[in-house]
Amino acid sequence: MMTSLYQHFPIFSIMVLFLGAFLIVLFGNVKPLRHAIALLAVTASLGFLIALVKPVMLNGEIIAYWMGARAPAGGYAIGIALEVDALSLFFGLLIATAVFVSCVYSIQYMRFDDNVGQYYTLFLMLAGGVMGLVLSGDLFNMFIMVEILTFAAVALTAFRNTAKGALEAAFKYLVVGCMGSTCILTGTIMLYAQAHTLNFAQLSAFIPGHMNTATVVAFALLYIGFSTKAFIVPFHPLAADAHGAAPASISVLISGVLTKSGIYGIIRLSYFLFQTMNLGTMQFILVFMGSVSMFVCVTMALAQHDFKRLLAFHSISQIGYVLTAVGLCTAMGVSSGLYHAMNHTLFKGLLFLAAGAVLQQTGTTDLGKLGGLSKKMPWTTALFLVGAFSISGIPPFNGFASKWMVYQSIYYKAVESGNIGFVFVTIIALVTSVLTLASFVKVSQSVFFGRLPKEYENVTEVPWGMRLAMSLFAILCVLTGLFPNVVTTYLTQPAANAVFNVANYINAMLGSGYAESVMGAAAPAAQAVTYVEVGLWQPVSWLLLLIIALLAVTIVAIAGKYDSVSESAAPADSKYDLFFGGEESVYSQVGGEDLFWGFKHNWRGYFNFMHELHSGIVNDYALWAVVALALVTLYMLIVF
Amino acid sequence: MDFPFVKEAVKQLFSKTSCAMYPAVPSEAAPHYRGRIVYHPELCINCGMCERVCSGNAITRSSEKVEEGEKITMTFNLGSCTFCATCADFCSRHAIEFTGDYHMVATKEEDLLVSGSFIKKPPVKKPAPPKPAAPAAAPAAGAAPVKPRDDGKPVNDPSKCVYCTLCAKKCPAGALEVDRAAKTWTLDEDKCVGCGTCAEACPKKCILI
């Protein structure tokens, strides 16, 4: 076995995070040291993963790493294994990037808080947990990492426990999160009882040939367990509370990283462990849950009156896109789903950071109380707009590039399979996109544009460190949107390839030929994943054209004295007042919760129903989880 | 959902417009339209009735002494006028006329003033004006008819007069004084302009002019 240095990088990238966490406990009282350790840890973790891009993504290697070099003997993989294929690395890179930017942001964002040492400890624990989850090669370690990240996330949600609702949110998260973890544990145990192994590769080789009631129930349990981590409907109310209460830098991780780990789990589960995705019934459940999440959460978001809660619901809505695309089981579907997952991490991170900036400077995220902040915080506004355009799928930002691929893949799937249901999924996806735009128009009007309330006259721009973090995300948003071909070629397609080449995954772990020997004829053949995009979209050319056109307009405009504008010289000059029907212009801000009453009026039945449904009582949400588990189990038992 | 105007819209698309094409095609005001005021100073007798009845205070009268007598200038401010024509109605000499000219557009306020002036000669003082009929003598004279005076000023026929004081109220110059209790009717000849308003106003038609 070839042992290059980079074979050790996956474990390094996990361990530096945990090591950093422990070091901060020891030296966390010294402020510069604390920041240095945290930054070093996240940078190192990101660096290790970037170093892996070449071998794993480009050369298509799969790194199988046995802790303590305990390679499998006698056909049983006993040791703790890490297995990094393109899919794991893809998610790992996402996580490392989000963690890195969030850490940069935290330095100045958390400067007014107490116990920041503990914050960083938990932060790095969370990061390490997610990293371990996606790089891990066996199911039980995955469960351990899920536990670590869940508890770190719960603690971080309640970190600002003086804030209203923080403890409540943490408690809700704890209850339902633990139900999810328990499901995962139970599923793991049931699989172990059946297959006598916990190694992913070995399970993947074993299970497809030995499907019985126990494995199906285990599948349902695991599926629901990871669904709670991804917060898809019906687990979405938790996310809203948790995001609303957590510090913004943690919201970035919860939405950009934790949900991704859930998606990762579902992909691993359904494409690798059980290999059931080629069944229409299995595609149905993923696509169904995805579309429902997509639509329900976007409408929930439209009804929100808190900036961060709104973002939280959007987060799940976007996860719905990812799940739908992944559930299609086509190469383009998986590729576009992963692309969207990546973009979601970037733009949602950006938006949460912008929300955090607003929270820090004004002390509130209530859409009804804010307004006109672009006057005081021009940078934050510009960066927020990049994020908002990205998530709403406005060309040429990244949200458009990936959503565009998602639509294509769904519609193409519809044509391919002749199933008209997918057409309606396409329509839901397209309409969800415009509703997303609507709610971000609402946020821009309510927070950044419109009138500046009196009490925020003295608000200032956030410090440069926070702006830097936001700019990093913004630059990535623009770049990934402008060069979709680069992203798909180097990141998402290799990952999609990995998804469709399960045999490689098994063989890389347990030696070549293992999959064929265990699974026999049922062994999935290695396939080259290619697809043709139906649509045409060249963002760079479009941007060039737009820039030329804009230049032309601007030049003509400036030549025509467009810029010779008159601005207010004396503050009391009524000429520069807003037109108020002739009245003296007083503070009047149109915005907040009910901005789109024309839409909500027509849907009032639905909104009232949703309002009653989301009671905010944790018992109800736990009940939903149980019901969802029961229904999914029942469905799977019927199907298989 | 119904669209009641579909047929009409299509029909009108191909029919003639109902536009009067105003600036290109001049248009006349309707008959009896009360537009720009024309003042005829030569008819005016300076009674001031118009000024008194004007609701908008649009009419001003000024006078200055010149060698022939008194130069009276009447000014009508169209920018303050309601075009109610009460002044024209009250003018006993028909010196005020409302025309059909509605084009009253100006960039300066002076453009909206209509004025005219005439010279009022001082009244020729007669050495012995005939005495008005004494109130006491009237019943004695019995049916002696009251003769109108020759200088255009009113005389009262006390046999018919009921001393209602309406003439005094109407007199624009304030030249009449009527006492109901004492049953007297006195004319201040210097003030009187001979407009005839008292004769018109008299319910018993007992004032001759």
Add this chain to the structure above:
Amino acid sequence: MFKKLIAESMGKSPWLFHINAGSCNGCDIELVSVLTPRYDAERLGFKLAGSPRHADIVVVTGPVTTQSLPRVLRAISQVPEPRCIVTMGSCPQSGNVFKGSYSVAGPLSKYVHVDVDVAGCAPKPQAVIDGLALATKILKEKREAK
């Protein structure tokens, strides 16, 4: 040439903003009737604008009551240059029959420079068209003088 084009256009597309400063509605109705098929001022490019920011010509009706005076002045000041102010009817020019009332602050010319007066109570639509045409001419001259 471009300047000339703008000046030409200035005379061809006057947009009106109408302020009722306590009017009895007589003039308001006559102003609207100017836009009806019978008189159709849109032929000459006239259009009623919704906001003073879009307007070229401000048409004031009514005797400018004390309540409306600050509103009228504010709305007029919000009209971008070059602009023209037209008083319509006798009221804003002098107060008309409301002259001397405790609640009338007019005439308007005490506060701002009035470009065109259209007399009448209420003016005939033809007179309004004449007045607005005159205002448009003034507007064009103002632009040319710039």
Add this chain to the structure above:
Amino acid sequence: MSIVMSALQYLGYILIFPGFLFCFLAGLLLCGIDRKLVAKMQKRVGPPILQPFYDFFKLCGKETIIPAAASSKTVFLMAPLVGLASLVVLQLFIPVFNFTAFSGMADIIVILYLLLIPALANILGGAASGSPYAGVGLSREMVTIIACELPLVLVLLSVGKAVGSATGEGLTFSFSSIMAYQAAHGSLILKASMIPAAVAMLMVIPGETGSHPFDAAEAETEICEGLLAEYSGPPLGIFKLSHAIKMLTMTSLFVALFLGGIGGGIESLVALAGLSGAAAGGVSVLLEAIVLFLLCVVLTVVCISFVHAVTARLKIEQIFKFYWTVASGLALISLVLAWYGL
């Protein structure tokens, strides 16, 4: 040398033919025709056809006032420029007179999203002015966009499916294949399954251009033109220009989607007339351009002027309801018919 030539050619596309100059002239001309015809239908004489040009140049000569309460001066001033530029670039991707400057760059679903940018520029510009009227206008504009989006999506999907299943590709979104299909098989509107979609698209046109009765967002009589309430001078002129260009965009989109393939007919007509060679080519191109522009005009007249003349403004919730029931229903019928290969 060839690089310079092609650069010049592209610049020509952007600045002259399907780009600025053409958009400016054709858009404002359409707007003028629209205003004239509305007046005609109301038994008026109406403004001269060139009135929008006068309006535009007049606004160029006016003062630009930035309200003191404007939350972002940059956004306030840049929004009209971005809106106009994006609309002009959009025009490069839509076949105008059967001619597309850049055909391979964006397809109909991308067009759907590119159409949002001018509206978004309008919304953000209005929002940046800080006016409460703009706030109300913004809300209504956004709801109108949401309302129009669903039928438009359904129309585009059904066109993609209909053409795709006819050509054997399964589905297609590219303009060039839609145009090629229509050139070969006649206009799409001749297909029975596409007629409801075409009707739905006709309904969408006034909504997208914000004309009567779907102009609740720009109601000048109640909310002072909403988003534009605080704009004056050249920025306002540019918004009005974008609004005019949008008429051209939407009508030419309709022509491209449903009335393509007319060019072939004209060519054969020209051939019948006995012309041949380069002259025939020139004449047919010219004729085609004239015919297609007339089609745009007719569409403007039918969808915008006529509807404007006979209806009164709807409330915003009625607009939403109309689009999500009537228009979407029609488009859905089309989609289902196209799906089953009719």
